[in-house]
Amino acid sequence: MKLTRVLATAGLAAGLISTMAFADGHNLPAEVKARNGLMANYSLYLGILGDMAKGEREYNEDLALTAAKNLAAFAATDQSLLWPEGTDTMSIDGTRALPKIWEDRADFDAKADDLDKAASAMAQVTDIDLEAIQVSMKDLGGACSACHKPYREPE
Amino acid sequence: MLKRTIAAVALLGAGVAWWITAPKPIAHATETALMTAPADAEAGEQVFWAAGCASCHVAPGAEETDAPSLAGGQAFASEFGTFYAPNITPAPEGIGGWTLIEFANAVMAGVSPEGAHYYPAFPYTAYAKATPEDIAALYAFMQTLPADATASKPHDVGFPFNIRRSLGGWKFMFGTPDGPKLPSANDSVQRGQYLSEALAHCTECHTSRNALGGLDTSKWLGGAPNPNGKGRIPNITPAKLDWSERDLMAYFTTGLTPDYDSAGGHMASVVQNLARLPEKDRKAIVDYLKAVPPVAEP
Structure with a gap:
């Protein structure tokens, strides 16, 4: 009787811990980890450019070019393997990807392409300068929001 | 005598309740100001974006283009039920044929051309604070947007909130929310x-x-x-x-x-x-x- 209860409690605790670990990101599917990493890279390079545009970081042409090129390279990756079925908010914890992505995949892909276009347009500006970055930030941020609005669960 | 007094008080109470819940249109002075305001569609375009009309009134998933189609249909869940944004395009299914005063009564007082209350999911308690000039300009701009024949979807609201007249009581209590006083505002x-x-x-x-x-x-x-x-x-x-x-x-x-x-x-x-x-x-x-x-x- 007592042993059963101890075992049941232990089992429950183990279950709880594994659930927490899952939600914590350790056991997320590799595709979800990869797309979160992709977003983190976008965020890093947008941050360097955005802080220059805002005047919170001194403008540096080499750094701006590196950030713009990397952002464009990440935005150009083929994302077809990053969004497998069954990795939406209804199926797993630890993601904010709404099921709507898979209901309208063509539109979702088109919105990813918009970021690709905006980022490569900025990276191809040969004489990149502060003003070009300030103008581009609006398109880049707009592309982020345009996809997050319909397809990411609000916090 | 007592019976008669009770009856009189009850009648008075009912009368007050009837008066409170009656839809009240905009003030006469506002009407006059609207009628003399210029129909400036260009200024109205700025009012339109500042007021965020398109965000709720474009069809679900539709883009907010420069001249969006405000066909309606987006759902807004609340603890009182689900509201559906109506068609507000210049078509018979929308606001086609509305006069400026009818439009202003809807936007600033939450009263329909038929004289019924609108639900405050439509933020007329905010727009009530807009200037008549801005509302007249907004009206002029909205006439320039594309017409759409989609019928507005009825709201999905349960009893007692489905009794429109009761919204008169809501407006009486909460219809003029005051923002903070900012005396030293530049x-x-x-x-x-x-x-x-x-x-x-x-x-x-x-x-x-x-x-x-x-x-x-x-x-x-x-x-x-x-x-x-x-x-x-x-x-x-x-x-x-x-x-x-x-x-x-x-x-x-x-x-x-x-x-x-x-x-x-x-x-x-x-x-x-x-x-x-x-x-x-x-x-x-x-x-x-x-x-x-x-x-x-x-």
Whole structure:
């Protein structure tokens, strides 16, 4: 009787811990980890450019070019393997990807392409300068929001 | 004698209730000001984006283009039921054929051309503070938008909230929510207060409500539970919103937060709208947000 209860409690605790670990990101599917990493890279390079545009970081042409090129390279990756079925908010914890992505995949892909276009347009500006970055930030941020609005669960 | 007194009191009470719940159109002075205001569609376009009309009235999933089709159909869940944004295009199914006064009664007083109350999911309690000039300009601009023949979807609201007349009581109690008094406001803060409180209606989501859906004006912009049931809409008073002026200006233009996440959900639409305004208007909203009294809410 007592042993059963101890075992049941232990089992429950183990279950709880594994659930927490899952939600914590350790056991997320590799595709979800990869797309979160992709977003983190976008965020890093947008941050360097955005802080220059805002005047919170001194403008540096080499750094701006590196950030713009990397952002464009990440935005150009083929994302077809990053969004497998069954990795939406209804199926797993630890993601904010709404099921709507898979209901309208063509539109979702088109919105990813918009970021690709905006980022490569900025990276191809040969004489990149502060003003070009300030103008581009609006398109880049707009592309982020345009996809997050319909397809990411609000916090 | 007593019986007669009771009957008289009851009759008086019923009369007062009938008077309170009756739909009340805009004031005569407002009508006069509307009729003499210029039909300036170009100025109306700025009012239109500042007031965020398109965000709720475009069809579900439709883009907010420069001249959007306001065919309606988006669902708005609340604890009182689900509201569906109606068609407000210049078509018979929308607001086609409405006079300027009918339009102003709808937008500023929440009263339909048939004389019925609208539900306050439509933020007429904010638009009531707009100038007649801005409403006349908005009317002129909305006539230029494309017509659409989609029928408006009826709201899905249960008893007793489905009795429209009861909204007269709601308006009597909560229909004129006052924003904070900002006695030392400079021109930019005043402009920001007008844009935020009369047009952009920030408070509709960012201020908490009582059990009957009335705004708790003592906690103006102090954040609120999300009516969708998940998470909280943030406190945007200086008590919590510690973003710099530059951060806020960048957010209202690009939708990117200081740590380079992006706006999502309804706020993404708000940012799209604000990005269309002149820079000094965005600056005015920033100045207003820095000037509102801090609210110590989570």
